[in-house]
Amino acid sequence: MSDGTPTVLVIDDLEDLRTITCDALRALGYAAAGTASHSGALVSAMTVRPDVILLELLVDRASGLEVVRDVRANRSLAGVPIVAVTRSTDLRLHDEAIRSGCATVLVKPVPLSTLNEALRGALATGHAPTN
DSSP states (O other): TTOOOOOOEEEOOOOOHHHOOOHHHHHOOOOEEEEHHHHHHHHHHHHHHEEEEEESSEEEEEEHHHHHHHHHHSSSTTSSOOEEEEEEOOHHHHHHHHTTTOOOEEEEEEOOHHHHHHHHHHOOOOTTOOO
């Protein structure tokens, strides 16, 4: 955002969680917008122009890894850090997310302080790995 408030795009197919997450992020001082689907993620990212993306890896019955790859392949979004969240404890999924370009992977439930640290860290380092 132009006023210096970092904008977070929350991509989660569960409306209640997306709404709660956006509200919590706003309370922490972020601007937040949300989208529900893998198919809408890239369009939303192009519209919102977030400073960081918070992505549920298991979105819309599709892999959030596809979202990561789409973002990384888009010239205007490739540098946007992505913090992934998931209820999955599958370390192979976590490793693949990091290799695909996520700054970090957090396992739900994520304490708000941990989420804030991860977002602040991604914003501070601009961590968007290159492949």
